[in-house]
Amino acid sequence: MAVTIKDVARRANVGVGTVSRVLNGGCVNDKTRELVLKAINDLRFKPNSTAHRLRKNRTGVIAVLVPIINHPFFSEFVEAVEDEADKLGWSLLIVSSQQKIDKEKSIIDKIHKKEIDGAIFVTHYKHDEADMRGCPFVSIDRPLSDKVPYVTSNNYQATADAIEYLISKGCKKIGYVGSKPIVDSEVLQREKAYLDVMAKYGMPPRIVNDVIIHGDERKTVDSFFNDYPDVDGIFASGYTMAQTTYLAAIEKGYSVPDDLQIIAYDGSFKKWSSNYILTAVEQPIAEMAKTIVQRLSDIIDGKEVPVRTVLETKFIKGNTTK
Amino acid sequence: MAVTIKDVARRANVGVGTVSRVLNGGCVNDKTRELVLKAINDLRFKPNSTAHRLRKNRTGVIAVLVPIINHPFFSEFVEAVEDEADKLGWSLLIVSSQQKIDKEKSIIDKIHKKEIDGAIFVTHYKHDEADMRGCPFVSIDRPLSDKVPYVTSNNYQATADAIEYLISKGCKKIGYVGSKPIVDSEVLQREKAYLDVMAKYGMPPRIVNDVIIHGDERKTVDSFFNDYPDVDGIFASGYTMAQTTYLAAIEKGYSVPDDLQIIAYDGSFKKWSSNYILTAVEQPIAEMAKTIVQRLSDIIDGKEVPVRTVLETKFIKGNTTK
DNA sequence: ATAATTATTGGAAACGTTTCCAATATCTGT
């Protein structure tokens, strides 16, 4: 059997309480500490996490729930969350819901079963308020319910600015391709901003914004180009949408940025394999991750936190615009 | 405080043992079962996972350690692992090592602390055999140590076949671009196969195979094209390598597949945003994931498992070859 | 009807920690 705190106590000729105090930095004589540490070393003792959790009524685990891991935006976000969780001493449980509501429910269940201390939702469905009541939850881009804190970026203003930017660069026929979230989300503000600016300048909108299963972007983009072949500027809402738009454009023979200028809304595109740099509204993914983990951490510790936090995006001038 | 099994017992006028038996399918009278279930429902009782784990000396959690999540191959693999883990009733802890050896060590530590029951390594470093002794580990593409079971694909033969295929399609100047793993891995067999076939036909090798940080593929590919501009066939070892090679080729003005044919070794490219389909040696990612989870599961249950399992790849004829 | 099984049950012990309390040892100031 595994070696326990009791074995250590016996070996060091002290009580179990003393060993525990050595482990957790309680008040203990230097001489005894030496003895205990030696025993711990000799026996290769490792404290049992489960027992620790049971006694403390805390798991030290938080979860992050994303619709899909195999996606540049979400996996970048998840890695940033992992970093911050690490720093704050949390273990991270990563779950990809795969659009299955059961998977999402299982997270709520894990909270009730005290398998995790809290969770970050970056995801699709509405859940029963009663089930969620009092659970430490936070989310990205949308309020899970009235009380659940969330972090977002300034979708509306940044998009409006980006569209204006295209206009200032001479675009006359500006299109919008996007992937609509399933539930209400501040991401929808991008579409609204686009439409508002189009209206302001009296330009007819050219828009495709469907609910898209990851991997099917190309179909949507192709249909967009089919409907609006004369487009000279595109705002692509989302990481993969932008990549797909760019690739489709060059495969179709558009010359970027001469015939067609592209602006993307999303992450940093550090893993982009083109030598082109996409002009983009960059979401501060790392900062969003950091903030949301801190919010969750605070909630678990019983602190008050603001319900809505808006972080600033950054405009990156690449070479897909003039 | 949370409602416990004791509260349920009191409410149903039975002993705690009976409640436990209802929960775990022990022998209990139908009439009493009803009573207990009603109490469970009334009180919204959820069994505490931690207590359960402590008593059973099992966590029901396995970990998968990948070098990086934000990468098409690894995230696809991880999702497949999650699927299979789910099916077998395991919770999955996903960890991205980010090339940090401490992160890898932390997994070994979690085993010793009984925070997880076992782990799947898809990763970089060598570890101390003593630390790993007796721990339920498995890995992908390489033996972590002599005894650690692993699953791989038929790298050598599939690569040799692919190169021969290029030759049969008329390629005279065949190049190899790859990303070398840090430690010994069966992935290296791809390079060996390429060299062997080149030697067999008396063709001079054109090769770039460095240790590559994900995101830096383009630099490598550019230098390859710079060194061998006259190449007419490329074997790209790995998911991102192939994508980058394709994009670089069309950006540089090669016409694919007329001037240049490309074969990729790796996953299914389902998320590929081009309308082109890459000709590829497709690794059975889902099957590898499934097999490795089963192996680990068996090990944890004390069963014997084969130390090496080789799965067959599948050749996909796309349109990046003639 | 009675003995022998079998089905069902309650409750204590155990899993490996942390924490509290009481007890002892060591110190301080006079």
Add this chain to the structure above:
DNA sequence: ACAGATATTGGAAACGTTTCCAATAATTAT
């Protein structure tokens, strides 16, 4: 040297399950 404070310690209780054992209830065979 002594009272009072402080530092250090051992060990029991508790965290919420599961499981074992003994006890009782229900069933069967004779």
